[in-house]
Amino acid sequence: MxxxxxxxxxxxxxxxxxxxxxxxxxxxxxxxxxxxxxxxxxxxxxxxxxxxxxxxxxxxxxxxxxxxxxxxxxxxxxxxxxxxxxxxxxxxxxxxxxxxxxxxxxxxxxxxxxxxxxxxxxxxxxxxxxxxxxxxxxxxxxxxxxxxxxxxxxxxxxxxxxxxxxxxxxxxxMDPPISSPHSICAEQAAAYLRTHYRENFRAQALGESINFHPVYIARCMQKEFGCSPVEYLLHYRIEKAKLLLLQTDHTISWVAEDVGFNHAAYFTSCFSKQEGMSPRKYRQQFS
The missing domain is CATH 2.60.120.10 (Jelly Rolls)
Structure with a gap:
């Protein structure tokens, strides 16, 4: 190498x-x-x-x-x-x-x-x-x-x-680790959430998709990523929203709905908590 x-x-x-x-x-x-x-x-x-x-x-x-x-x-x-x-x-x-x-x-x-x-x-x-x-x-x-x-x-x-x-x-x-059972489970769960991030989250559907019990999935993701499946999904949705805020002129409500939030107010609250500013202010700093 x-x-x-x-x-x-x-x-x-x-x-x-x-x-x-x-x-x-x-x-x-x-x-x-x-x-x-x-x-x-x-x-x-x-x-x-x-x-x-x-x-x-x-x-x-x-x-x-x-x-x-x-x-x-x-x-x-x-x-x-x-x-x-x-x-x-x-x-x-x-x-x-x-x-x-x-x-x-x-x-x-x-x-x-x-x-x-x-x-x-x-x-x-x-x-x-x-x-x-x-x-x-x-x-x-x-x-x-x-x-x-x-x-x-x-x-x-x-x-x-x-x-x-x-x-x-x-x-x-440099030194790829040997995958452990919990890391394999966590990665598979994360991949599922990234693919289905626009859909309403259901722990049962996640478990059935990757053939692990939802409780075990949550434990594995907490160990591997330091967060629950819901927290991982929320973070990923907001990262997708940041791209849309930069790349498009769509309204905040449109962006919220496109990344899986049912209510724009909840989206704004979650975004502000993660980024320390509202979606509108985030967009304005690049315009």
């Missing part, structure tokens, strides 16, 4: 991102020495890319970081319709890969320095499987939504914050 080593501080910096729908036969661009890191995350299908003579098959739930100083090109066209995210980032600090070091900064310190930055190394696999694919997809969706408001200070700040959270998702792919 090729590992990229990033010396921090400073933290890697987000530049821009987007999502591409690649039909069957489409190919990733042929590029040489692009000067920035190019993160590719596949949501559906498979992308075929070669870098430095090594071919990568990036299928659903996996990612590849293309280096800024190499030549990458399509190994072949997509064999099925493929949906993938792309994200460009850079670092003002040092980074290395397989012995190639772009910085003379010290990467590790034996003791803390009280009056100077304490540099350390963050290790990220260049290619791997996401531990929590849906969480990464949600972060990438949020980043893409913020791009249209990139000239606003609040938006620019939020982009960097979301990118750092995404970067943590990449570092977590």
């Amino acid at each position: 090729t590992i990229l080593h990033f010396t921090v501080p400073p933290l890697p910096e987000y530049i821009i991102s987007g999502i591409t729908e690649a039909p069957e036969g489409a190919k990733h661009p042929n590029r040489r020495n692009i000067g920035v890191f190019d993160l590719l995350v596949v949501c559906k299908g498979c992308l075929y890319v070669t870098e430095n003579g090594r071919a990568f098959d990036i299928d659903a739930g996996s990612f590849l970081i293309l280096r800024p100083d190499t030549h990458h090109f399509p190994t072949q066209g997509c064999t099925v319709d493929t949906l993938y995210y792309w994200l460009h980032f850079q670092t003002s600090g040092g980074w290395s890969s397989e012995g190639y070091n772009t910085s003379s900064k010290k990467e590790e310190l034996s003791e803390l320095q009280p009056f100077s930055p304490n540099y350390f190394t963050v290790k990220v696999p260049q290619y791997g499987n996401l531990r929590q694919p849906q969480k990464a997809f949600d972060l990438l969706d949020s980043l893409a939504a913020l791009v249209q408001n990139g000239h606003k200070v609040q938006s620019l700040w939020q982009q960097q914050v979301l990118f750092q959270e995404l970067f943590e998702q990449l570092t977590a792919a």
Whole structure:
């Protein structure tokens, strides 16, 4: 496994991102020495890319970081319709890969320095499987939504914050844990809730769908996510609402109904509790 080593501080910096729908036969661009890191995350299908003579098959739930100083090109066209995210980032600090070091900064310190930055190394696999694919997809969706408001200070700040959270998702792919029974149950329940978030929640329907007792599901989700199924669903609905508030001009009532709330007033109350501001104020800060 090729590992990229990033010396921090400073933290890697987000530049821009987007999502591409690649039909069957489409190919990733042929590029040489692009000067920035190019993160590719596949949501559906498979992308075929070669870098430095090594071919990568990036299928659903996996990612590849293309280096800024190499030549990458399509190994072949997509064999099925493929949906993938792309994200460009850079670092003002040092980074290395397989012995190639772009910085003379010290990467590790034996003791803390009280009056100077304490540099350390963050290790990220260049290619791997996401531990929590849906969480990464949600972060990438949020980043893409913020791009249209990139000239606003609040938006620019939020982009960097979301990118750092995404970067943590990449570092977590270093050592994927062995799935325990409770984590499997929790992930299956979360996947069901994300798919059916517009519907009224019924614990019995959730249990029947994934073949676990609702009480056991609640216990597993509390252990894995720190919340109950209802709390997870509420949080997910509000995250979806935030995207709609950014991407559309629909009314608050329309947004509330679209993400599964029966009453706009309850939606506003839940949104304000989670985000610390009303949906209207959240939208206004980006306009």
